[in-house]
Amino acid sequence: MKCPFCFNDDDKVVDSRISKDGRSTKRKRQCNVCGKRFTTLETIISASPLIIKKDGRRESFDKQKLLNGLIKACEKRPVPYRNIEEIVLSVEKWIEETNLKEIKSEEIGKHVLDKLKNLDAISYVRFASVYLSFKDINELYENVSELIKKQS
Ligand SMILES: [Zn+2]
Structure with a gap:
């Protein structure tokens, strides 16, 4: 994931949180270059409805x-x-x-x-x-x- 501040592709996950329904995960990431934090959201892409x-x-x-x-x-x-x-x-x-x-x-x-x-x-x-x-x-x-x- 590219850092939205300095656009470097080098970060670490500092916190992961699974949503209440268990269908998505929020991850707090910290850029290893500029040190700023951002959050990503990961969800399941399901084939069947x-x-x-x-x-x-x-x-x-x-x-x-x-x-x-x-x-x-x-x-x-x-x-x-x-x-x-x-x-x-x-x-x-x-x-x-x-x-x-x-x-x-x-x-x-x-x-x-x-x-x-x-x-x-x-x-x-x-x-x-x-x-x-x-x-x-x-x-x-x-x-x-x-x-x-x-x-x-
Ligand atoms: Zn950065």
Whole structure:
């Protein structure tokens, strides 16, 4: 890193501090030539987008977590494991292909539900009640009756 004061490329790190979310590091550097201090910010350049959770926290996409959630939603339902796996793979592919830097977890939920509604209505409702977190029973009812209308 070139010193912003004398432009020499000779410095030492005098202090490092990791941000609260752990995604960046601030380093205080001191120029070995002029002795002045400056701060640099180091962040992760991630290839895959981050998932924005409902509470605003960001995390990387967890394939296993989605798989577990789907297995739970499809428990004791006539949904073959192969189909569950296909949904997870299609979501993963969709995330990889999108050029977004961040995706709302809700968007992922909708993508999954789109696939799930053609497979099994009960699993759909189970998954929807977790991922879409309906305000109340009426909202859940509206969602389900819409699904029934589409199917019939
Ligand atoms: Zn300097």
